Amino acid sequence: MQVVLLTTTLILIVIAEIKLWHQKDTPKIIFYCILMLCAYGLSVLQMTETTIFNPSVLIETIISALQNDNSEGLR
Amino acid sequence: MKLSKSIEKNLEIFQQKIFHDDDVIRYRRFTLGNTQIKCGIIFIDSMIDKDYLGENVISPLTRCKSESIHLREIYPSIENIIAVESLRISKGLEQMIEGILYGDALLLIDGTDLGMILSVKGWEYRSISEPTSESVVRGSREGFTESIIINISLLRRKIQDSRLKFKMQELGRRTKTKIAICYIEDLVSPQILQEVFERINKIDIDGILESGYIEELIKDSPLSPFKTVGHTERPDILAGKILEGRVGILCDGTPFVLTVPFIFMEGFQSNEDYYRNWALASLDRMLRYVGFFITTSTPAIYLSLITYHQEMIPTPLLLSISAAREGIPFPTIFELIVLGLVFEILREGGVRLPSPIGQALSIVGAIVLGDAAVTANFVSAPMIIVIALTGISSFVIPQFLGVVILIRLAFVLFASVLGLYGFVFAVIGLFIHLMSIRSFGIPYMTELSSYKLEDVKDTVIRAPWWWMQRRPKLITKKNRPKRKRIEGK
Amino acid sequence: MKLEVLSEQQAISLMVLFISGSAVVLSIGGQAGGDIWLAVILSGLLALPIVTVYARLHSLYPHYDAFQIIIVIFGNTFGRLICLVYTWFAFHLGALVLRNFGEFIITVGLEETPQLFPVTLFALLCLWIVKEGIEVLGRWSNFFFRFAIIIVLITTALALPELNMDHFRPFLFNGIMPVLQGTANVFAFPFAQTIVLWLAFSGFQKRSSPYRIYWLGILMGTLVILIITTLVVAIIGVEIYKHSYFPAYIAIARLNIADFVQRLEIIVAIMFIISSFVKVSTCLLATCKGVAAITNFHDYRFTVTPITLLMISTSYFLFDDIMQMLFWAQDIWPIYAFPFQVILPIIVLIGGEYRAKSLKKQ
């Protein structure tokens, strides 16, 4: 249900926004649509609560690894 | 179509082709003095001054002597006979028709295909009276009338400066409304002036009945409920705005004159501020800002306090509100919107009614309805207070009377979903909108978002005249000093 | 396209609001304990050389915005890579602040509301102002800056009777180390994040100097944060400051003037909403400009909608809960952000100086 709502909203937004530009600039439209698809994908993942790759966890791991390496030297 | 040399034929053309079936057009035939030359005058009944026409045109022409008339240059020779202050000889039929329709008289003489347009306008004017929409306690009592000529004279009398310019134009394909764009040459910013002309020249409409038409056709951000074009029916206000470097647009047929650019804070200024003691005027001005806040925000704040943030109400007050709401069947949001609506209906009803009935209406509405609703347990008493406060405060800012209703509604809706946070969101949104609109290139919120002392002098407060030395910076780029600095003051 | 310019005032107010962003509500520099004021002052001083780097770059290339500068200096390929890194940084920071905001709203006010809802509304507002451009953002922050200042002043005045200076004594109880830790934390959390402002600025009015803007901005920002943190610690004490998510909110809840002026937490909330709005919008603007610069589009505006949506989703799954968020802000962020906030700008400056010199020679 939520996903359907999201899909319709996003399609409406895309149509409205492209219409507002008053110009036919194909690369721009294509790039816009790609970005929009990314956003859509991410939102769907989030709505269906799918666990995906989380950048903060990655960064966290790297940083704690680095800290552990250096910790002996520091303390 | 062209005129011929025969007067009979020419009159025929007017009578049969141009003005056929029009019963208010008068055709007066006579002979020129003792020369037997036939003449005719065409004019519209009731638009000309009949006595003036008879005394200064017809009577001298019928009595003139033939030796003073040269047949070859008949018009130039009678120019001295006719005692009308403005006349012109015209060849074009269009021009003649326009002249007749505008209240001039057309003189045709046998033997020429030219006509003479005589200015004998004399219709009835509404006399200059006190403007009802903007009344003041102190200040000039005269207001603009429907006649552009009189309005121009009113303005000229206020600013006797040769650099005050009027540019006349006609707008409206059918109505041919006269408008005048006025400004002071060395104060106005050329970009703004150019923008005004460009936008006015773009107007293509068949009728302009009031300056409101022009306003909507030239305003920026047409979708915004905020007005970006000011209007006034007071010559002193117009003069004040023009002296600040603004452009005025006078329109025939309405006492309301437009001023551009119009920025947000003008809605909080009143001409009376400048006539009164500066301290009191400043106080009043701050009151208007407070009024704006109250009228837009009270319902939303009340709603969020009693439905979201009950912890913020002091306990005794919470208890009494709670008691007042006990047994009320409707949710607060519903109560708020319906009561607000009722208030607006009462207001609208009062405005359109003759004043005695209007008063009766407001008494019935305010007292009877309100009191009965509370006793009947339809609405809670605090809600009545909120709505009344909101309604009354909206009257301190007449310039924004319409738009505050929309703002209020938006605030209430946001507050109803997120409480005070929603309200703050809505305020943020409102200001994004306000910050993004411009009026003729001038940011709408110009001086309200500035920290320079000079810009504050005529916004939140009205600084004394001896302190306000410069005109608003963004509107006038040149000739900024308002007054010469007086040493020692 | 018309170059959008800011006046000096607007840029400074933007900067001060940006700095006070989430820092006014989250607990920052708690490691320093009672010497937090020292940590704040130190980190403000540390931030000065860093912003001087940005200002120098602005004055070296007055007609370019940050991404263009990077591309000019490092050429198309390498320059774009750096742009990409910075775009990610701005995007990530925006999502983080958005998440902070969401957690704040849910924790203090609207417990039953799904977080996504206020966050989406808030992000839509940011979208709107970013579409209107930096000029509107500048004017907006200039206008709201005075509210922020009034709020800070009023709260200070109201809090005076509640202050207990004993919380700051003894001076340097645990030695200088915790203070330095706190300094690093405060430096990384609001101050050095001004890099995003550098990315978002596109140009200034002719007469205003970027140095003045950055320095004054940092000084005033330091002052605001100093006032707020000292105030909060003086009211609630070090222990509670360290262990609560939103200490300022708790501190203001304590105020009670004659039983009439009380329960003013909403003031903190308003201040927070205003400043984090500026912060998220700036990040969003920087991200969009970065995306436009990388893909070589002249106008960034058309990318705003999808990027806002992306940012909302990202903010949502960035953290599992508020505990992780706080851990991130306090422990991970300073280390993670260091290369972005300090090392890279210095590299850019060195490249910029070199490039400017070689251009002059030509």
Add this chain to the structure above:
Amino acid sequence: MKHLILLLIAALLLAGCWNYREIDNLAIALGLAVDKGEGDSYIVTVEIINLEGAGPESEFKPTTVQAQSDTIFGAIRRLITVTGKKLYWAHAKVVIISEEIAREGILPILDFVQRDAEIRSDVWLLVSKEETAAEILASTPLVESSISQQLSQILQHHAPEPKSIPEELWNFMQKLTAPGIAPVIATVGLVEQGEEKLTRIKGVAFFRRDKMVGWLDGKESLALSYLLNESISGLIVLRYEESGLTAQITYEVVGNKTEFQPFIKDDQITMGIVTNLQVILAEVANQKVDFSQPSVRSKLESDLAEHLEELMKRTIIKLQQYNSDAVGLGSVLRRRDPEAWKLVADDWPAVFGSLQTDIRVKPVIRASALVSKPIEMRD
């Protein structure tokens, strides 16, 4: 503009009004009393506002409801089955704890109160001196409309007659978490007046960590207030005896300032305590006492000093017996001599128990109200 419309539509579409709650659907809780039930359970008594009638004529009457459960949260949830409305806690004024629970440790209660975002941290904490805490809520409010409001009023305006030290929750928490200070809570009891039972706040319960360890009576808690630098006044009544002349003299304290100075000698910490008092003579029962004379005044001052020094000493010794540093001498030491504090910090309660104190009270008779001399009666 179009964004505004978009926003509005979004707001309306998504309008869940999750937190929207009508004021009349809330049962406003004003006070909470916690007692020990059978076994491990808690008995929770809540004073709520009950509305009678509707619309403009409705009146509110306080009433109490009670529930029992193993946890406080569970008990409070259970109350909904009684009230039918959700309890609203943001306006709660007092939390009353029975002695039994206080002695066991009040952390469970504090945890609930802290965790629930609704209860504000400026709620007053009280320990009941009666058998149960619920009794207090059942007594008669004299001035206010509910007993919780009545208690809150009394605690707020206690300064002229400080028989206790009222603590708000946050204050308590702060002392609980801060190093070198132990919290106290005011105690509340009942007195009978005719048929009605009235509340009376007198004395404090002092704690070690979160466990109550003992009581201080009214006088002792006055001494503690001066030691804590509370801004209060307070009356002290003393008997004056000098060359056969006796009189009851009432001093009113109008200003107090206590200063601390730790001395360390041979690893033994001595805490120097100096209390400066400004007093006025509020009432002199015997007209023959000529307080305009310096000698009489210095006698009065030394009497007062002696009395207060003795009282403070007694109070501190009582606290030391239970190792409860309610005066906060530890935090003074931490402020004044961080190095010394670091040595004893881990073992502070024990160190406090054997701490030497040197108490001086320096009263100054500042004025004698409006009269400069005793009233001289003539026939």
